[in-house]
Amino acid sequence: MESDLNLRLAEKKLSRRRLFGHAGQSTSLFTFGLTAPSVLCDAATLSIEQKVLVVVEMAGGNDGLNTVIPFRDELYRKARPNLAIGSDEALSVNDNLGLHPSMRGMADLLENGKLSIVQGVGYENPNRSHFESMDIWHSCQRKGEPRQSGWIGRYLESAKLGNLADPPALHLGKRQQPFALMSRDVRVPSIQSLEQFRLRAADTPGLRDAIRSLSSQSRVDASDLLGFVQASSRNAMEASERMESAGVQYKPSEAYPKTTLGRQLETVAKLIASGIDTRIYYVRIDGFDTHANQPEAHAVLLRNVSDAVGTLVRDVNAQGDGDRLLVMCFSEFGRRVAENASDGTDHGAAGPVFLAGNGVNAGVVGEHPRLDDLQNGDLKHLVDFRQVYAAILQQWMKCNVPSVLGAAFDPVAVLANL
Amino acid sequence: MNLMDVNSTWAWAAYEPSLDSPWDLDAAAHLFRRGGFGAPRQQLVKAVEHSPAEVVESLVSAEEPKTFQSDMQSLLRAAIATGNVRQLAAQWLYRMLHTPAPLREKMTLFWHGHFATSAVKVGEVRLMQTQNELLRKYALGNFPELTLEISRDPAMLLYLDSATNRKSHPNENYAREIMELFCLGEGMYTEQDVKELARCFTGWEIKRERYRFNQYQHDAGTKTVLGVAGVKSGEEAIRIVTEHPAAPRFIAQKLFRFFVMDEPEPTDELLDPLTRQLIDDQMNVGPTVRRILGSNLFFSPFARARKVRSPVELGVGFLRAFEGTTDFLHLADTMDQLGQGLYQPPSVKGWDGGRTWINSSTLLGRANLIHRMLNGSKTRFGKRPLPSYFAANGIDTVADIAENMERSLFAVPIPKPAIERLKTLEVANRDSNWVNLAVHAFCTLPEFQVA
Numbered sequence: 080m081e082s083d084l085n086l087r088l089a090e091k092k093l094s095r096r097r098l099f100g101h102a103g104q105s106t107s108l109f110t111f112g113l114t115a116p117s118v119l120c121d122a123a124t125l126s127i128e129q130k131v132l133v134v135v136e137m138a139g140g141n142d143g144l145n146t147v148i149p150f151r152d153e154l155y156r157k158a159r160p161n162l163a164i165g166s167d168e169a170l171s172v173n174d175n176l177g178l179h180p181s182m183r184g185m186a187d188l189l190e191n192g193k194l195s196i197v198q199g200v201g202y203e204n205p206n207r208s209h210f211e212s213m214d215i216w217h218s219c220q221r222k223g224e225p226r227q228s229g230w231i232g233r234y235l236e237s238a239k240l241g242n243l244a245d246p247p248a249l250h251l252g253k254r255q256q257p258f259a260l261m262s263r264d265v266r267v268p269s270i271q272s273l274e275q276f277r278l279r280a281a282d283t284p285g286l287r288d289a290i291r292s293l294s295s296q297s298r299v300d301a302s303d304l305l306g307f308v309q310a311s312s313r314n315a316m317e318a319s320e321r322m323e324s325a326g327v328q329y330k331p332s333e334a335y336p337k338t339t340l341g342r343q344l345e346t347v348a349k350l351i352a353s354g355i356d357t358r359i360y361y362v363r364i365d366g367f368d369t370h371a372n373q374p375e376a377h378a379v380l381l382r383n384v385s386d387a388v389g390t391l392v393r394d395v396n397a398q399g400d401g402d403r404l405l406v407m408c409f410s411e412f413g414r415r416v417a418e419n420a421s422d423g424t425d426h427g428a429a430g431p432v433f434l435a436g437n438g439v440n441a442g443v444v445g446e447h448p449r450l451d452d453l454q455n456g457d458l459k460h461l462v463d464f465r466q467v468y469a470a471i472l473q474q475w476m477k478c479n480v481p482s483v484l485g486a487a488f489d490p491v492a493v494l495a496n497l
Numbered sequence: 498m499n500l501m502d503v504n505s506t507w508a509w510a511a512y513e514p515s516l517d518s519p520w521d522l523d524a525a526a527h528l529f530r531r532g533g534f535g536a537p538r539q540q541l542v543k544a545v546e547h548s549p550a551e552v553v554e555s556l557v558s559a560e561e562p563k564t565f566q567s568d569m570q571s572l573l574r575a576a577i578a579t580g581n582v583r584q585l586a587a588q589w590l591y592r593m594l595h596t597p598a599p600l601r602e603k604m605t606l607f608w609h610g611h612f613a614t615s616a617v618k619v620g621e622v623r624l625m626q627t628q629n630e631l632l633r634k635y636a637l638g639n640f641p642e643l644t645l646e647i648s649r650d651p652a653m654l655l656y657l658d659s660a661t662n663r664k665s666h667p668n669e670n671y672a673r674e675i676m677e678l679f680c681l682g683e684g685m686y687t688e689q690d691v692k693e694l695a696r697c698f699t700g701w702e703i704k705r706e707r708y709r710f711n712q713y714q715h716d717a718g719t720k721t722v723l724g725v726a727g728v729k730s731g732e733e734a735i736r737i738v739t740e741h742p743a744a745p746r747f748i749a750q751k752l753f754r755f756f757v758m759d760e761p762e763p764t765d766e767l768l769d770p771l772t773r774q775l776i777d778d779q780m781n782v783g784p785t786v787r788r789i790l791g792s793n794l795f796f797s798p799f800a801r802a803r804k805v806r807s808p809v810e811l812g813v814g815f816l817r818a819f820e821g822t823t824d825f826l827h828l829a830d831t832m833d834q835l836g837q838g839l840y841q842p843p844s845v846k847g848w849d850g851g852r853t854w855i856n857s858s859t860l861l862g863r864a865n866l867i868h869r870m871l872n873g874s875k876t877r878f879g880k881r882p883l884p885s886y887f888a889a890n891g892i893d894t895v896a897d898i899a900e901n902m903e904r905s906l907f908a909v910p911i912p913k914p915a916i917e918r919l920k921t922l923e924v925a926n927r928d929s930n931w932v933n934l935a936v937h938a939f940c941t942l943p944e945f946q947v948a
Contacts, residue, residue, distance in 0.1 A: 268857030315857035420666030
């Protein structure tokens with residue numbers, strides 16, 4: 080088993096070298112590795128040793144209270160006469176808390192020491208607009224402060240990942256690119272499937288080369304907007320070539336859920352297995368804005384996330400890359416403690432964040448926000464979301480936190496000493 | 498000169514052609530691209546025989562003829578009968594391509610992105626089309642009236658959960674978005690305003706796919722909305738929201754971004770004449786749109802090539818330039834992949850547009866869309882394959898193609914090296930379909946992405 084794994088890693092190193100050989104960039108990469116100053120993020124070691132972060136955005140405002148459930152709390156049952164989930168149904172985490180019954184996948188991860196649940200994550204003066212709150216999570220800036228880049232975009236800048244041969248980060252999905260990935264210098268491609276990276280017309284003699292060189296030639300007098308499109312075109316052509324050569328031999332160790340998220344995470348596993356040097360993958364699942372008829376919709380959404388993430392962690396472990404993987408699942412806010420009259424819940428504040436992978440400090444981190452001490456009917460946050468980012472940046476991505484978050488934050492204890 | 502230094506009186510005064518911005522084929526093409534979905538060369542040639550003001554007026558006052566409307570109605574009935582939103586989207590693209598009133602259609606698309614409502618949640622395609630008709634009716638009309646109508650529109654009531662807004666538990670979704678995204682902008686209201694406004698809308702329900710007011714679910718108490726005390730009904734509340742001083746500026750800015758440039762954001766001073774015009778016209782949008790499209794700033798170099806083509810502008814605009822038609826169902830699906838699925842915007846915020854249209858996958862997707870349309874069995878240009886269409890119009894060489902595309906489709910000149918490179922490709926592929934090949938290659942240029 081052990082030697083099997085080593086063999087596979089060796090093969091990967093070889094195929095990577097072929098990839099770099101093809102791109103003619105192996106020398107420069109190694110040189111960079113030797114001379115990179117230590118203040119920079121530890122970004123220049125060989126890709127197969129690099130840590131990978133997969134971000135799962137649960138958009139719409141996940142009802143954290145019915146996700147990590149304080150089923151013994153009398154106030155919980157009172158606030159949720161129709162929506163409360165009892166101790167008999169919840170998947171018990173400890174004496175007082177349980178996961179939503181549809182979260183079998185994550186409950187298994189927890190049992191295997193691969194899931195950490197951070198409770199009560201939010202920020203001061205919570206904003207209940209989806210877009211404002213999501214922008215706050217993405218940019219770490221309040222309204223009125225200049226928002227030019229997202230936290231992941233700034234990480235990519237700070238780690239000098241803009242010059243990597245492969246895209247440093249990938250957004251999987253057809254919707255518009257998450258603001259978290261925005262950066263002045265580093266552009267992140269979006270893909271729906273690897274197929275989309277095949278430029279049609281490749282069969283016409285000379286056309287492909289022509290298109291590549293035409294989109295890459297620099298223009299004089301290009302406006303900012305045209306300059307942006309040009310840089311993006313160059314990026315598109317390059318990324319497409321790499322994608323085509325990557326991910327040919329991968330076979331999933333088990334079937335992924337047949338959902339969009341399941342397929343996206345399978346693509347992530349395929350890319351990780353291919354030895355591509357992408358450090359961050361970003362996926363988004365929408366629909367958590369459960370103002371009405373919440374129970375069924377919420378169960379389906381949570382099952383989807385939980386099963387897909389569970390499969391990803393097991394599969395990547397089976398492929399021999401388990402120690403490189405960390406998954407973070409978050410939402411822009413939780414929901415109001417009291418249910419509404421439509422069997423739903425309205426926009427609230429603090430909620431749980433999930434981290435999954437071999438490197439997590441498994442179990443529940445922090446206290447559940449108190450139900451007898453609310454703020455405008457919402458849960459008070461106990462952990463600032465930037466403390467979660469700080470832990471990931473500092474302990475996982477080995478990065479200088481203030482350069483990304485603008486200030487130092489106490490990392491929350493979600494990652495084991497690696 | 499910098500945009501910041503532009504004098505706002507000059508900017509919005511009636512366009513006077515000058516050496517800097519002559520009234521020529523390029524200017525006409527710019528007008529038809531922004532005020533519609535582009536135009537074939539013959540239409541540009543005709544346009545420059547008239548004054549710019551006349552052409553703008555013809556765009557603003559154009560109406561769909563009755564025969565066109567009834568054709569559309571029967572096509573739409575068939576689309577609705579399938580229950581499939583893709584069919585509806587395909588019909589709308591067909592309408593954009595063939596309409597004799599392209600500005601109305603363009604504004605319908607504007608409002609669709611503004612009062613964004615998605616079939617993904619609404620479910621019933623008939624309701625989506627009812628909303629679409631409403632947006633078309635008010636496309637160049639009165640904003641407060643449109644806002645009132647959209648607030649009672651069944652698709653919107655379903656989309657933002659107002660249909661379940663009860664007296665005992667007001668649902669704040671619609672109340673928030675009408676202020677944040679539809680009328681005023683974030684920060685122009687308080688959380689208390691959201692709560693009070695939600696109470697005004699209690700009892701606004703749907704019965705048999707129509708709006709109805711349920712007085713038993715309506716909170717009849719008085720509310721204070723945006724500083725106005727004693728508000729009772731939802732109608733009153735909408736009047737207060739749409740008459741708030743932030744509303745005309747909010748709409749002026751969105752129109753500016755839609756018609757004039759993606760970036761940078763205009764200053765208050767530059768927007769001021771448009772804001773004042775909206776106020777003077779009781780928030781009738783048509784005259785302001787006419788003023789924007791007929792202005793010095795609009796035709797100036799400041800505004801040329803300053804917008805990223807949206808996927809719809811790219812697909813429909815390409816076909817319109819060469820009198821084309823295609824597989825509209827495929828086109829509709831591709832719009833979705835490229836980030837502009839009609840009847841299914843990504844969220845209530847609509848499409849951010851500008852740079853957000855562009856990333857690696859959409860750029861490759863845009864190139865592949867042109868390739869697919871050019872080579873699709875259902876695609877025709879003036880009822881012919883593209884090479885015969887070109888031949889009939891005296892377009893015989895790569896240089897001819899470049900000249901023709903540059904007039905109707907490009908907002909900036911095609912780089913000379915690109916033309917030279919494609920001339921060599923023409924020679925190498927003389928036996929195969931080099932016309933399609935050259936057109937495809939030109940459409941992959943970064944220059945093609947801006948309009």
